[in-house]
Amino acid sequence: MIINKVQLGTLIFAFTVAVTAFNCKKTTDSSVSDSTTSSTKGYNTLWIPPTLTGTTFNLTLGSSTKQLRTGAATATYGYNGNSFWGPTLIMNKGDDVQINVTNSLGDQTTVHWHGFHIPAIMDGGPHQIINAGATWSPNFQVKNNAATFWYHPHLHMKTQEQLTKGAGGFILVNDPVESALPLPRTYGTDDIPLVLTSRRYNTDNSFNLTTAYGDYLLTNGTPNAEISLPKQFVRFRILNTEIERAYNLGFSDNRTFYVITNDGGLLNAPVPVTRVKLAVGERVEILVNLGSDAVGSSMDMKAFNTGQVFGFPGAEPASSGNFGSLLNNIDFSLLHINVVAPTANPIMALPGTLANNVYWTNTDVTKSRTITITGGQAGSAFTFDNNTYGFTAINQNIQLNAIEKWTIVNNNIFGHSFHIHDVQFKIISRSSGSVAGYESGWKDVVYIPLGESVSVIAKFDDFSSGVSPYMYHCHFSNHEDEGLMGQFLVE
Ligand code: C2O
Ligand code: CU
Numbered sequence: 001m002i003i004n005k006v007q008l009g010t011l012i013f014a015f016t017v018a019v020t021a022f023n024c025k026k027t028t029d030s031s032v033s034d035s036t037t038s039s040t041k042g043y044n045t046l047w048i049p050p051t052l053t054g055t056t057f058n059l060t061l062g063s064s065t066k067q068l069r070t071g072a073a074t075a076t077y078g079y080n081g082n083s084f085w086g087p088t089l090i091m092n093k094g095d096d097v098q099i100n101v102t103n104s105l106g107d108q109t110t111v112h113w114h115g116f117h118i119p120a121i122m123d124g125g126p127h128q129i130i131n132a133g134a135t136w137s138p139n140f141q142v143k144n145n146a147a148t149f150w151y152h153p154h155l156h157m158k159t160q161e162q163l164t165k166g167a168g169g170f171i172l173v174n175d176p177v178e179s180a181l182p183l184p185r186t187y188g189t190d191d192i193p194l195v196l197t198s199r200r201y202n203t204d205n206s207f208n209l210t211t212a213y214g215d216y217l218l219t220n221g222t223p224n225a226e227i228s229l230p231k232q233f234v235r236f237r238i239l240n241t242e243i244e245r246a247y248n249l250g251f252s253d254n255r256t257f258y259v260i261t262n263d264g265g266l267l268n269a270p271v272p273v274t275r276v277k278l279a280v281g282e283r284v285e286i287l288v289n290l291g292s293d294a295v296g297s298s299m300d301m302k303a304f305n306t307g308q309v310f311g312f313p314g315a316e317p318a319s320s321g322n323f324g325s326l327l328n329n330i331d332f333s334l335l336h337i338n339v340v341a342p343t344a345n346p347i348m349a350l351p352g353t354l355a356n357n358v359y360w361t362n363t364d365v366t367k368s369r370t371i372t373i374t375g376g377q378a379g380s381a382f383t384f385d386n387n388t389y390g391f392t393a394i395n396q397n398i399q400l401n402a403i404e405k406w407t408i409v410n411n412n413i414f415g416h417s418f419h420i421h422d423v424q425f426k427i428i429s430r431s432s433g434s435v436a437g438y439e440s441g442w443k444d445v446v447y448i449p450l451g452e453s454v455s456v457i458a459k460f461d462d463f464s465s466g467v468s469p470y471m472y473h474c475h476f477s478n479h480e481d482e483g484l485m486g487q488f489l490v491e
Pocket of ligand 1: 112114152154281419421471473475
């Protein structure tokens, strides 16, 4: 939210890198453009990322271009020749996976497996740098429960730039508990991954790489996206990859829908809602019943972002400038949905229960700590406990197998999206109200509104790490790049 000298420096550097990268690996995709619309209303067919399965996954990050609007194509990043974003990795809990990440950019990068419980040196944080032209080959056992995770660059001070250009992808984990449930799971047909973000364009159609807010929505990298969905229960796996903006999600007819998973796994039972707030980095899986909709009817999935309290990212009233955007403080469409005939074996009912999670409570806690969001005054960067991120600093030392309660205190200017690596946590309390049913499951990101303290409990088990740190940070990539990030060891 604050533009400072660090960002200005990044802007100049980013511009140099963009020009350099253009001469490296380059793929071009013109499949989505304002002129190749699939209907008379100017919609474009939603892009569904291709999938990779098995236990060996090869990823290559490269530069590309994508025709996103009338005029020049936009310089972008994508994995495996995709012109924005990357393939969806499908993994099974318990598998030992080998990943080979090749960096075809003319710049360093890293790839972080967001939400995964893995050894710190496999984590892909700022310390696992992949030089230009190099390949990084982490391997680990998949220990997480079935849910929707994602991978993305985490190079310190370059995360915003590389994410903005499109680097990222989904990871879907399967496990026996989820597989035994009667849930929609035909990828791209009744099980739809949705990555939501927005971009601001420069006059040459390149992305603005330093803005906190985009002006034009991209749904799976598709502007004005639409999809045809069968007349039955449909599942969406929704990820917010904005720089700062949060979404107050719902449907244009205000229908009830059902949250079935949080960031790290199934809820105990579906939670009926008409709105869900989804902050940067958070995921929800939802079920929507299209079984009563007429074939040929349509509706929109929307962000109902009008009139949010100050501090909600995207509530600022300005329509331009550093704190403004064409999407601020309005309701806008995320996806246009056309209802078509049901598939052969449709899911027509909502399961009553989903999982038997046993969550940590206050009585389990072996250690408590408080982290306060500081800084951000008069154009300075936000910090945790008055410490800006240090590559060699250790901010928290945690005992292996500790069950810790972290209270994040935010009485300071604006809301933030707080993320802890390595663990899934349970949100125990919010100082200004109750914890919503739709965020009652395992989480790795929690939204911290202005004026609130939020407490979460996690167990730091399995992986001791006395040298290579794990990260905790604000998931607004501009805040993270500016130093709203800390490091912890588990010993
Ligand atoms: Cu999604 Cu530290 O990251
Ligand atoms: Cu922040």
